[in-house]
Amino acid sequence: MRTFWVSLLVNALLAGAEPADAIWSARYVVTMDGPRRVIENGAVAIRGGNIIAAGPEAGIRAKFRARSRFACGDCAIAPGLINTHTHAAMSLFRGIADDLKLQEWLEKFIFPAEAKNVDREFVKWGTRLAIAEMLLSGTTTFTDMYYFEDAVAEVTREAGMRGVLGQTVIGFPAPDYKTPAAALEGMEAFARKFAGDPLIVPAVAPHALYTNSDETLRASRALADRRKIPLLIHLSETRKENDDIVARRGASPTRVLDGLGVLGPRTLAAHGVWLDDADIALLKSRGVGLAHCPSSNMKLASGAAPVTRILAAGIPMGLGTDGVAGANNDHNLFEEMDLAAKLQKLVTNDPRALNAREAFAMATIEGARALGLADGIGSLEPGKRADMIAVRLDAPHAAPLFDIYSQLVYALKSSDVTHVMVNGRLLVRDRRILTMDTRQVLRKAAEYRDRIGRSLQ
Numbered sequence: 001m002r003t004f005w006v007s008l009l010v011n012a013l014l015a016g017a018e019p020a021d022a023i024w025s026a027r028y029v030v031t032m033d034g035p036r037r038v039i040e041n042g043a044v045a046i047r048g049g050n051i052i053a054a055g056p057e058a059g060i061r062a063k064f065r066a067r068s069r070f071a072c073g074d075c076a077i078a079p080g081l082i083n084t085h086t087h088a089a090m091s092l093f094r095g096i097a098d099d100l101k102l103q104e105w106l107e108k109f110i111f112p113a114e115a116k117n118v119d120r121e122f123v124k125w126g127t128r129l130a131i132a133e134m135l136l137s138g139t140t141t142f143t144d145m146y147y148f149e150d151a152v153a154e155v156t157r158e159a160g161m162r163g164v165l166g167q168t169v170i171g172f173p174a175p176d177y178k179t180p181a182a183a184l185e186g187m188e189a190f191a192r193k194f195a196g197d198p199l200i201v202p203a204v205a206p207h208a209l210y211t212n213s214d215e216t217l218r219a220s221r222a223l224a225d226r227r228k229i230p231l232l233i234h235l236s237e238t239r240k241e242n243d244d245i246v247a248r249r250g251a252s253p254t255r256v257l258d259g260l261g262v263l264g265p266r267t268l269a270a271h272g273v274w275l276d277d278a279d280i281a282l283l284k285s286r287g288v289g290l291a292h293c294p295s296s297n298m299k300l301a302s303g304a305a306p307v308t309r310i311l312a313a314g315i316p317m318g319l320g321t322d323g324v325a326g327a328n329n330d331h332n333l334f335e336e337m338d339l340a341a342k343l344q345k346l347v348t349n350d351p352r353a354l355n356a357r358e359a360f361a362m363a364t365i366e367g368a369r370a371l372g373l374a375d376g377i378g379s380l381e382p383g384k385r386a387d388m389i390a391v392r393l394d395a396p397h398a399a400p401l402f403d404i405y406s407q408l409v410y411a412l413k414s415s416d417v418t419h420v421m422v423n424g425r426l427l428v429r430d431r432r433i434l435t436m437d438t439r440q441v442l443r444k445a446a447e448y449r450d451r452i453g454r455s456l457q
Helices: 002-015 057-063 088-093 102-117 120-136 149-159 180-193 214-227 239-249 253-259 277-286 294-299 307-312 333-348 356-362 365-370 404-411 438-455
Strands: 018-030 038-047 050-056 064-071 075-079 081-086 139-146 162-169 200-206 231-235 267-271 289-292 317-319 388-392 417-422 425-429
Touching: 018 050, 018 057, 018 388, 018 404, 038 057, 050 057, 057 064, 075 404, 081 267, 081 289, 081 317, 081 333, 081 365, 088 102, 088 120, 088 139, 088 438, 102 438, 120 139, 120 149, 120 417, 120 425, 120 438, 139 149, 139 417, 149 162, 149 180, 149 200, 162 180, 180 200, 180 214, 200 214, 214 231, 231 253, 239 253, 253 277, 277 307, 289 365, 294 333, 307 317, 307 333, 317 333, 317 356, 317 365, 333 356, 333 404, 356 365, 356 404
Parallel strands: 018 064, 018 075, 081 139, 139 162, 162 200, 200 231, 231 267, 267 289, 289 317
Antiparallel strands: 018 038, 038 050, 075 388, 388 417, 417 425
16 A cells, blocks of 8 residues: 555656656766766756756656666766867777887878778778777767768767767878868868768868968868868977977967968867967967877877966867877777876876866866867756766775765776767667677778788788
């Protein structure tokens, strides 16, 4: 009889509740909203791909009637991680050449391997491999710069992931387009095809100042402005790049690009290792976002970006993994958060530099700001897209827990991610990708390993 009356009361309460597609609840909800609320025993309600509420679980369950519920118990629900710089399809070159300087790595290994192997199918399978790795490690949005970017868009949408996808424009024959003019023409078609797509943001990606003519860089800026799309570019990655441009042109790469009119809002510059204070002030004034790639910068001995000075200037800076062909070797943003924080402490000789909460912000809301997408992603707030992850807290390396940010950045691993949602759609459940046959992807990766090996003999 008691069960009957409890059921009757619950049904009466739910009769006046608002509908929701799903409710996720957990020990912690890490919102990354303005006040940086961390909600103990919290929940998030989702409807139609959007977050409609985030708050204490009891209040959310009382207010909303959900078609599905996911109670992950001893875990944290957090915004999906945002990778602000990748070359995703290069995953098929993972480990092809390591322990080399950047220019030697590019000119002697990567560019020749790309010329012999990269085509549309290579890009599709390489991107699928990267997406599988990223989803299983909690990344829900990635920023790409490669070739056949319309193919990257197709497989990204197929997997249900979110992508800011930049068609590379470079001053020598590339696998997809043989001239910069042809690449820009192809970019126009790509931008038209995916305009307004709920998951894909097309971008134009002139590779760098040192690999493009001034005319091409101006044309790239004009295209980005005309189509109202982002512009992605490498900037001041190595000392040699910086010094060579200063010697040849009498100014830093940042100031040269500004003189060409390339810098502006909707611009994301990757690396920024060798920026001086004048460069930082100029980037701030132009509304440019930056991508920090600590693993890549360390592995290639490119240097340590002045992250604390960049953030202090108010420039939004996200985290990126870069290419996994030797610059990094994985797409693991949990590792990037940890390294970013520790590297700044080392180079500034200050253990307080880039604390855990700031590092987690770089992987979430600051990455969204750097991409100009913070109105839609990067935090768990009503009206934003339902891009979020569940991370288990019950493993030995997660105990005891005193501070959730400390745990996320310094203790938890990518393998602790159990569930991933993008745009309100569940893509990973209990560490199984629902939108991709990972066994087939791994079989194709093995086939490409053999093919690439033969091509380099």
